[in-house]
Amino acid sequence: MANKYFKAIFFLALLLVTSTSFAQGPPPPPPKYPIDGGVIGLLLLGVGYAVKKIHENSKK
Numbered sequence: 001m002a003n004k005y006f007k008a009i010f011f012l013a014l015l016l017v018t019s020t021s022f023a024q025g026p027p028p029p030p031p032k033y034p035i036d037g038g039v040i041g042l043l044l045l046g047v048g049y050a051v052k053k054i055h056e057n058s059k060k
Helices: 002-021 037-059
Strands: none
Touching: none
């Protein structure tokens, strides 16, 4: 009789341990608007072009 209870308790404990040991949380959400090197480069080129145009118009 004790052998049946031992097997049942062992099986339930094994089932609970394995399910919690492999459980992982969800991955973090990705950023909404990633600003990488390309966007920053375009922004810097735009600022440089604006400075050049302002400088050319101030000479006239």
